Amino acid sequence: MLLSFSWLQTYLPDLHTFDHKTIAEALTGSLAEVEGITGVRKGLKNISAGEVISVEPHPTHKKLSVCAVKLANSERTIICGAPNVAAGMIVAVCLPGGSVLNPKQPLGSQDVFMIEQRQIGEVTSEGMICSAKELGLSESHDGILELEPEMIPGTDLVPMLQDTVFEIENKSISHRPDCFSHRGIARELSAILNTEFQETPSDVSLIPTANLPLAVDRKVSAELCSRFNAVTVTEVTVKQSPLWLVARLAAVGIRSVNNVVDITNFVMMDIGQPLHAFDYDKLADAELTVRNAKQGESIKALDGSTYKLSKDMVIIADGAGKPESIAGIMGGARTEITEKTTNIVLEAANWEMYNIRRSSRELGLRTEASTRFEKGQDPNLTMDGLKDALALVQDVAGGELACEPVDIYPEPVTEHTVELPVPMVKRFLGIDLKTDAVIELLEALGLEHLEEESSAENIEKDSQIFRIPTWRGDLKIAQDLLEEVARMYGYDAIVPTLPEGSLEPVARNPVSVVNRIIRDSLTGSGLDELITYSFTGEDDYKRIRLDHTKALALSNPISPDLRLLRTTLLTNLTAKLLRMPSDTAYSAFLNSDALSRRRPMIAVSICSRERWPVCWPMSRLPSCFFDAKGVIEVLLKDLHIDTDAVRFVPLAEEPGAGASAAFHPVRTAVVYIGEERLGIVGELHPEILLTEDYDGRISAFELDADLLLKHYNEYATYTRISEFQAVSRDLSFWVARSVLYTDFVGAIHALNNPLVKNVELVDVFMPAGEEKRKGITVSITLQSMERTLSEEDINSAVETVSHALKSAVKAELRS
Numbered sequence: 001m002l003l004s005f006s007w008l009q010t011y012l013p014d015l016h017t018f019d020h021k022t023i024a025e026a027l028t029g030s031l032a033e034v035e036g037i038t039g040v041r042k043g044l045k046n047i048s049a050g051e052v053i054s055v056e057p058h059p060t061h062k063k064l065s066v067c068a069v070k071l072a073n074s075e076r077t078i079i080c081g082a083p084n085v086a087a088g089m090i091v092a093v094c095l096p097g098g099s100v101l102n103p104k105q106p107l108g109s110q111d112v113f114m115i116e117q118r119q120i121g122e123v124t125s126e127g128m129i130c131s132a133k134e135l136g137l138s139e140s141h142d143g144i145l146e147l148e149p150e151m152i153p154g155t156d157l158v159p160m161l162q163d164t165v166f167e168i169e170n171k172s173i174s175h176r177p178d179c180f181s182h183r184g185i186a187r188e189l190s191a192i193l194n195t196e197f198q199e200t201p202s203d204v205s206l207i208p209t210a211n212l213p214l215a216v217d218r219k220v221s222a223e224l225c226s227r228f229n230a231v232t233v234t235e236v237t238v239k240q241s242p243l244w245l246v247a248r249l250a251a252v253g254i255r256s257v258n259n260v261v262d263i264t265n266f267v268m269m270d271i272g273q274p275l276h277a278f279d280y281d282k283l284a285d286a287e288l289t290v291r292n293a294k295q296g297e298s299i300k301a302l303d304g305s306t307y308k309l310s311k312d313m314v315i316i317a318d319g320a321g322k323p324e325s326i327a328g329i330m331g332g333a334r335t336e337i338t339e340k341t342t343n344i345v346l347e348a349a350n351w352e353m354y355n356i357r358r359s360s361r362e363l364g365l366r367t368e369a370s371t372r373f374e375k376g377q378d379p380n381l382t383m384d385g386l387k388d389a390l391a392l393v394q395d396v397a398g399g400e401l402a403c404e405p406v407d408i409y410p411e412p413v414t415e416h417t418v419e420l421p422v423p424m425v426k427r428f429l430g431i432d433l434k435t436d437a438v439i440e441l442l443e444a445l446g447l448e449h450l451e452e453e454s455s456a457e458n459i460e461k462d463s464q465i466f467r468i469p470t471w472r473g474d475l476k477i478a479q480d481l482l483e484e485v486a487r488m489y490g491y492d493a494i495v496p497t498l499p500e501g502s503l504e505p506v507a508r509n510p511v512s513v514v515n516r517i518i519r520d521s522l523t524g525s526g527l528d529e530l531i532t533y534s535f536t537g538e539d540d541y542k543r544i545r546l547d548h549t550k551a552l553a554l555s556n557p558i559s560p561d562l563r564l565l566r567t568t569l570l571t572n573l574t575a576k577l578l579r580m581p582s583d584t585a586y587s588a589f590l591n592s593d594a595l596s597r598r599r600p601m602i603a604v605s606i607c608s609r610e611r612w613p614v615c616w617p618m619s620r621l622p623s624c625f626f627d628a629k630g631v632i633e634v635l636l637k638d639l640h641i642d643t644d645a646v647r648f649v650p651l652a653e654e655p656g657a658g659a660s661a662a663f664h665p666v667r668t669a670v671v672y673i674g675e676e677r678l679g680i681v682g683e684l685h686p687e688i689l690l691t692e693d694y695d696g697r698i699s700a701f702e703l704d705a706d707l708l709l710k711h712y713n714e715y716a717t718y719t720r721i722s723e724f725q726a727v728s729r730d731l732s733f734w735v736a737r738s739v740l741y742t743d744f745v746g747a748i749h750a751l752n753n754p755l756v757k758n759v760e761l762v763d764v765f766m767p768a769g770e771e772k773r774k775g776i777t778v779s780i781t782l783q784s785m786e787r788t789l790s791e792e793d794i795n796s797a798v799e800t801v802s803h804a805l806k807s808a809v810k811a812e813l814r815s
Helices: 005-009 020-030 182-193 243-251 259-271 353-363 368-373 381-396 423-429 435-443 456-460 478-489 510-524 538-543 570-578 625-638 686-691 705-711 741-749 791-809
Strands: 002-004 034-040 045-057 065-070 075-080 090-101 112-114 118-120 123-125 163-168 215-218 225-234 276-279 287-292 298-300 306-308 314-318 323-326 344-351 406-408 416-421 463-468 587-591 600-607 646-650 663-673 676-684 698-704 727-736 756-765 773-782
Touching: 002 005, 002 182, 002 243, 005 163, 005 182, 005 243, 020 034, 020 163, 020 182, 045 075, 075 090, 075 123, 163 243, 182 259, 215 225, 215 406, 225 287, 225 381, 243 259, 259 276, 259 368, 259 381, 276 323, 287 344, 298 323, 344 353, 344 381, 353 368, 416 423, 416 478, 423 478, 435 463, 435 478, 510 587, 510 625, 510 705, 538 570, 570 587, 570 698, 625 646, 625 663, 625 676, 625 698, 663 698, 676 686, 676 705, 698 705, 727 791, 741 756, 741 773, 741 791, 773 791
Parallel strands: 215 287
Antiparallel strands: 002 163, 034 163, 045 065, 045 090, 065 075, 090 112, 118 123, 225 344, 225 406, 276 344, 287 314, 298 306, 314 323, 416 463, 587 600, 600 698, 646 663, 663 676, 676 698, 727 773, 756 773
8 A cells, every 4th residue: 555745744744854764664663564665756856837828830840839838937938749738728847957757668667857958940948848747647648738727837846746655565454444544544653653633624515505416225234335425516527637636646556537536536545435426417317226236237347347246246226227336346437427527426335344355356356445445444434535525526626516415324333432451551561651651642543531431440440441433443342452552652662571470380180181191092002083073863873772862952953964962972983983994994982072961981992803814713703892891901000090999890780881782792891990880891782783784893882081080090109119039820720601800800809918919811711511610820920028938928828819719709729
């Protein structure tokens, strides 16, 4: 975005006391980065206005004219080759010793061209009458530039033409629509540089002095068009704009069209409110209708292109329904302002920012107007823009106001207040400012301090209330005001300080700690974690033989297959596993929530199909129940839970436990920690595998994570390592086939014999022809903390273990 120094100076009369570098640094440090500073028409010198008194043919050169030009106190003879020179014209004259811009080079990159007194034939030329391109105003070089008749001969034109332009990067102010104007930037500079800001509102009468009726019908919502203003002006003279207006617009990259169009562009660049002017006489029925476009409707715009519209776009149509403007983006060519126009409609509106952005992107048409509307303009700006434009039209183009201003504003935007506790300045910004200093910084930005509204409570906590103008819609909460304080104080002035606080470590969240250990343990056991929806379907319940009627149904499911809130994690987990290719082994777990009385968080499925040689018959395939049981035991150890308190009770002894219908009636156990039920572990029911045509076995378990958290020990229990030698003895026993290894080894642990350090299963022997008993071989490690064990000590310990097993499970020591 380009900013004119001369333009800014109309709001900041003392801006000339600051050099351009200081201004650029102020903007960069507190608002937006200045990407460049460019001198505009700086090569112009010794150029003033003159009146052409007479025009005579050159005696020897037929294409040249000899002009008598009146300046302030003198008259000069100037040879001119322009075809449009005529007596009575006010023109720009460059006298000898002055300079213009080289018209043979591209506009904006022209070198300086020196003017000297020259003899052409018998006539001496004492200067040059300038074209628009020689003054750096436009590409026009076919004829000389005619100035407005009101220009006094002898007026120095250089101050009016020369300027300095600041190019700022506007992405950082996309939340500040007020700063997409010279007035908005001037207001910011006034606060940053602590210099006076002057604004003179347009003093224009809104009482019509002529009659040119206008009907306006708004058929869109207040959201799409929050405000719509319009007036008609009659007896307008459309012509070339005055030099000051052309120079201002050219400096910021806008070409001059005519005085009416230039005025609408000037107001947009001045205060940020885009406007549009219609030729009143070309509007059917003198009517404007704001409506949504019809799908496929088209309009020829001012740029000469035809655009196809969609039903979501907003347009302004005439009484016949013809589109005459793409709202907030570009007007139509049919009602454009030309030199034949005498009656006009000036329109200023506020359009919904998101609709303008979508429409602009869809059309591939981005304009200065759409850029401003996309940022969210203040609706209260429309009438100010209309007044400014009306005043300029009456001044520059003549004309009379011909109707009462149209103002459709159903939901006015009003000022609001924000409370700022001053201690927040120190706490958030680290700068120690007194209350008066904070108030002064914010008032400089146009915020009003409401001292009289501060209650006793507010004074006690030093909280100040500010009224926020509508053009600062970005200020909504106290933190927004803190940002403004920091900007005005100066980021460079904030001294970095280390924060003060306690060095005590933050207490660890036990839930997060346990969840991390669970994930690490299960992934360490070779499982992959799945993340699924918390939803499931009836088919997933039926697939694993569970009742879905107790699950909570959703009224608006994301999918028909996911209309139930799961009560068990097994539905999601087995659904994923059973969809795996038949030749793939896969182990996975879920660590999540389920809708039930207690919160089961862990579910695991393990397929052991490929762990065994394919040539083994199915009847000899070892049960993968023990795979799942082993994963549980590793998990409990990682959580430092005493495994001696953990029991695996056959499902047959615990009917109705958890999701028991999904599990094998024999190869399943209910897991307890002490007397509390932890979960269930086992192989999936054979009917499930048969129905799904699954060639293999799947084991699974589901545990209550809350119970794991309850029994979790942060620190592992360590015992002193004995310095005396350990002794191992392998013992083999006959027991009934119905005896569980858990009961067998539990009888040994129940002795609490200090010499028995470890018991490991070595073998389970099923002799042929024996249906009632089996052999169990265990390795018992014996060790003392006080001495080396003697043979008598070892035999005594073995005898004690043998008697305990005989008493508990009727075990007989094998010979």
